[in-house]
Amino acid sequence: MATIFERWDSAKTALINPWNVIEEKPDFPEVCITTFSADxxxxxxxxxxxxxxxxxxSANGNLPVYEIxxxxxxxAVFLSRVGAPACAAGLEEIIAMGAKKIVMFGCCGVLNQSAVQDKIIVPVSAVRDEGTSYHYMPASEEIHAETSSVNILKNSLKKCGMSYxxxxxxxxxxxxxxxxxxxxERREQGCLAVEMECSAALAVTQFRKIPFVQFLYGADHLHADRWEQRDLAEYGIRNFKKYMQLAFECALAL
Incomplete structure (x- = not known):
């Protein structure tokens, strides 16, 4: 396994690159917002x-990119597909189109209910229990968010009057x-949440040198001995306006 996860190739170009298959769009919006809820x-x-x-x-179908x-x-606004590889591919392609800054948000499973209750989660680091990020950054147990991006998110949260x-x-x-x-084990490491894209998204955007802000909101709960689905089925649509307001404010501040 060391030959796969610890052998990072730092070359900036690959055999197939996003710009080989995606045409750059003239006058593409500088900032892009993406989330995982089609609704x-x-x-x-x-x-x-x-x-x-x-x-x-893609073979899964076409995803529209909107200008708002x-x-x-x-x-620019578009839907990210769930899972690190698909999410990373979408980020690569939107960057190739012309995006220079990206805001991403989505739901997560809650590991620490008392800490997360009714709060937006600001990820300062992510445990890399996926494979995609190891193709963009050297092997490590965690990847850290840029301090400047975390501060932009915190300031936007305060402006919107949201607890975090x-x-x-x-x-x-x-x-x-x-x-x-x-x-x-992850709780003991200090993880508040579990999801499927954060560490890969951090790796892609840091590799491409793209300013990137991301936040999470709780859906299902894994804090007890039994899984609780709670709001997972609706993927946060009940608080749609709240999350979009925060995403837009982050986009303006980037």
Missing amino acids: MIDRLAESRDGKKIAELC RYGGKRI VTGKTWTTDAVYRETQSVIE
Whole structure:
């Protein structure tokens, strides 16, 4: 396994690069917002007269990229696919189109209910329990968010009047292999949450030198002996306006 996860190739170009398959779009918005809820993207595009300006194409189907205006600024918005590899590919392609700064948010599983209750989670680092990030950054147990990006998020949270908690998240590839022993190990490491993309998104954006802000909100709970689905089925749509307001304020501040 060391030949896979510890043998990082620092070459900036690969055999196939995003710019080989994605055409750069003239006048593409500088800042892009992405999330994982299709309902949120659809509702945003409809409520703010989103204009379709591009598509991300794959065998899973095409994902529209919309342009939204907020605070006098043009902002691109698109749906990220769930899971580190698919999410990373989408980020690579949106950067190739012309995005220079990115805001990402999504739901997560809660590992520490008392710390997270009714708060936005500000990930300052992520445990790299996925494979994608190891192709972008040297091997390490964790990857850290840029301090400047964390500060932008904190300031935006204060501006929006939202409570938050800072801490570590656990990024895993295997949603159905979150065993009790591993969950307890991650809690002991200080992880507040578990999700599937954070460490990979940090690695891609740091590798490409793209300013990047991301925040999480709790959905299902893994803090007890039994899994509790809670709000997982709706993926945060109930608080759609709250999360989008925060994302837009981060986009303006980036």
